[in-house]
Amino acid sequence: MKKLDLFNDQQQELANLAKALSHPARIAILQYLASCNTCISGDISDHLPLSRTTVSQHLKELKAIGLIKGEVEGLKMRYCLDKPAIESLGSTFNTFFGAIQPQNEECC
Template sequence: MKKLELFDKHQQDLAKWAKVLSHPARIAILQYLASCNTCISGDISDHLPLSRTTVSQHLKELKEIGLIKGEVEGLKMRYCLDDKAIEALNQIFSDFVTSIQPQNKECC
């Protein structure tokens, strides 16, 4: 048995989302895509203080977990947020934060 299997699916899913969001570059990319409110064609690195190679690696991570969609348009890629995945992300983190609210306000 793998150690990961000792934790329930909800905990494992939350950890996957958190791992992808654990890098500030990925957070910046998500914020940039959200601020544009449309699919972005072209090089996102023009708008962030990161090299194209670095942005590409972070886009790959975000795409693999499903937070963004990307499709080829001619010689460029079009990227946008995946609304359903963002909604799921919001729900899983909201549920988690709600579940860890302190019950004993007098502790420590």
């Protein structure tokens, strides 16, 4: 048994989501895609202070966790936010932080 197996599915899912968001480049990519309000064709690195290779790696991570969609369009990739996944992410974090509100204002 792995130590990871000692934690429930909800804890593991939240940790995976947090890990996917743990790099500022991924946050910047999500913010950029959200600001465009449409699918983006072409190289996102043209709009961020990151190399193509770096952007590509971060896009791969965001796509693996399901926060963005990407599909081939001719010679370019087309990216956009996965709206249901983003809404679910917000709900998951809201539920988590709502459940861990401090009960004692005078602690520490």
